[in-house]
Amino acid sequence: MTSSRSVPEAFQDSVSGSATQSFSCALPQEEFHRIRRLPPYVFAEVNKAKAAARRRGEDIIDLGMGNPDSPPPAHVVQKLAETIQNPRAHGYSVSRGIPGLRRALAAYYQKRFGVDLDPETEVIATLGSKEGLANLAQAITSPGDTILVPNPSYPIHQFGFIIAGASVRSIPARPDETMLRALYRAVKHSVPKPTALILNFPSNPTAYCATLDFYREIVDFCRREGIWILSDLAYAEIYFGDTPPPSVLAVPGARDITVEFTSLSKTYSMAGWRVGFAAGNPRLIAALGRIKSYLDYGAFTPIQVAAVAALTGPQDYVADIRALYRERRDVLLRGLGQAGWEVPAPEGSMFAWAPIPPRYREQGMGSVDFAKLLLREAGVAVAPGLGFGEYGDGFVRIGLVENTQRLRQAIRAIKGFFARPL
Structure with missing residues (x-):
């Protein structure tokens, strides 16, 4: 004689012995194999702090990501x-x-x-x-x-x-x-x-x-x-x-x-x-x-x-964009030097690779903590060097991705931050 109970109900009985009991998923809960080989995303902490500051209405000058700000040709x-x-x-x-x-x-x-x-x-x-x-x-x-x-x-x-x-x-x-x-x-x-x-x-x-x-x-x-x-x-x-x-x-x-x-x-x-x-x-x-x-x-x-x-097509744009990044590089490095932060002049790319200033490095500060401090105290976002490998931890990467007016604004904020006691 065929049972009048629904198939899901009968199945639940057969698994748990009671139609009112729930059963838990038997899938493994550990990280997937390839994900386990990836460390936590180093930039996440700075990105999280940056997003929180913007939610509070703060003006963050973002020099952390290599995202060109110019339109294509x-x-x-x-x-x-x-x-x-x-x-x-x-x-x-x-x-x-x-x-x-x-x-x-x-x-x-x-x-x-x-x-x-x-x-x-x-x-x-x-x-x-x-x-x-x-x-x-x-x-x-x-x-x-x-x-x-x-x-x-x-x-x-x-x-x-x-x-x-x-x-x-x-x-x-x-x-x-x-x-x-x-x-x-x-x-x-x-x-x-x-x-x-x-x-x-x-x-x-x-x-x-x-x-x-x-x-x-x-x-x-x-x-x-x-x-x-x-x-x-x-x-x-x-x-x-x-x-x-x-x-x-x-x-x-x-x-x-x-x-x-x-x-x-x-x-x-x-x-x-x-x-x-x-x-x-x-x-x-x-x-x-x-x-x-x-x-x-x-x-x-x-x-x-x-x-x-x-x-x-015409390649004038390439020469122009190169000149734009050169101008930004010179403005940034000159201003940081006047603020007491000596940064080597990059030979190429759209970044400056900046050593953490000695007064912060001597306090045992790594790149993540320094980047978070710079964001909090100066409103300037940079990329912590640790995100590029452990031998980058004494540096931060600064992108030439804002116009010269914003770069000068960032420099003034950094100079004011450096003038304050630790």
Whole structure:
């Protein structure tokens, strides 16, 4: 005889013995494996304090995030608006990037660096350089691999590989003999032998720049040892000296072992558009393309078309944006120096890498506490250096992302803060 009770009621009885009892979820409550390998987000404390201050109506001058405040070139925005009107432009795009965009990037490399690239096999478009780095890490990393990463460095440089299951060995961040000696030691003492080296010049956060001679030594070493080079060249056009930063791909033989990532984010103030590239070794490009084919359909087609306009159109904007950041750098450093905070002049990038002033460092203050203190007492937000690696804890990163009037306002507030007793 069939029971008149509902199926859910009968099921509940069979599990708990009573229709009135509840049962708890048996799913494990510990952190997921890959999440466990990620430390708490260092910037969260400062971001939380910044948000709270703004809720109280305080005027916070935010120099913490590398978010360009200038609009993109007008002709690029116009091309985007024009292409969006095409009804056929709203379907799936191409994961590797539309052919015209890959050809435009190859033409840029030839003109800027003297490097000839095959747009079919040696160039791939990415959703910003950050996505490209993270997905290439997934493509080439086996659990337990050792990756060499400068410390301090941009977080994705190490955490892209940590998420992929690798172990990271830190090396000094300055492109000089100290880094080269560290590479020799790493190969000699690491088990297993390192499989890849991350480079980033002009550097975020340190603003260091590398020479072509330095790259020659790196390429010679890595070719001899069988180590891949992954170079992040996102700040190639933001430099303040007479000599433009070189590409490691300009070194003969570099393409045998190297992929380089570039981006339109800073060069054309297109950070939110998420357009970047990987260029170089065909095997690595193919590996990245295969991973991406499972994960995305590429950037929105009108954005890719507009990116072609950025790369192939008038380049006056690039020189103007470089001059803008140079002016801001000079205003900031001159003002901080007058306030008693000596900060080395960055050679490139849109950041100043500022040592914590001695009077606060002598109190045992690290970068997170100093950044929170600066926010509270001066209303100026900066990025704590600890967020870029433990060797960054004696510094804060200051972004050149406000106009000169706001920078002078920040300087006055910092000067007043420094004048008060600890």
